[in-house]
Amino acid sequence: MDELIEYAPFLAEGFVNNLKLSVVIAIFSLVLGTVLAAMRVSPTPVLRAAGSAYVNILRNTPLTLVLAFCYLGLSDTLGLVFSHEVPLTNSFWLAVLGMSAYTAAFVCEVLRSGINTVPMGQAEAARAIGLTFIQSLTLVIFPQAFRSVIAPLASVLIAMIKNTTVVAAAGYTIDVAARMRETFDTTGVSIPIFLGIVLAFLVVILPIGYFSGRLAQKLAVAR
Structure with a gap:
């Protein structure tokens, strides 16, 4: 038990590192996913095809392979480096790159399902008053689409965390998983550490699910 107390700050720091990753990835994946959703519903065939290809490839590729490609392919082979001074900083941004690219594909599909809930007449009315495709998306379609997919977006966020x-x-x-393995090897204790980390994730994830459900009910678009 004394060893568990001794390693608690070590594990907590790893968990905080996961949360930092989650915040940055959430921002990047939301931006990229929104762009991809716009491409998927674009009137330009090339953009639709490019968006569809990206989503289908990334959604059907295991995340560990995407991350390994960023580390071994982009960094080691192609020389993509975010920081020469601190190696872990470079790894942080490689992880952000891989997970943002992966998560954005799921964000895109969630948003596209929200776009499909917007009545076609509203898009036609927007075009009738002279709005461009981008203006129609940003002023008419996306505001309603985001409100209708709050709960599914929260599910994507939870999966990403x-x-x-x-x-x-x-x-x-x-990260907390690597530090958990290191603590296992050092202390020989596994189940209490494992349960503690599970509890830490539950403390973060359960409120997200609860409040996103409440927010989805509050902001639901009346049809």
């Missing part, structure tokens, strides 16, 4: 436990595939080795 849990997926941060595999970022070691991108070389980021100070």
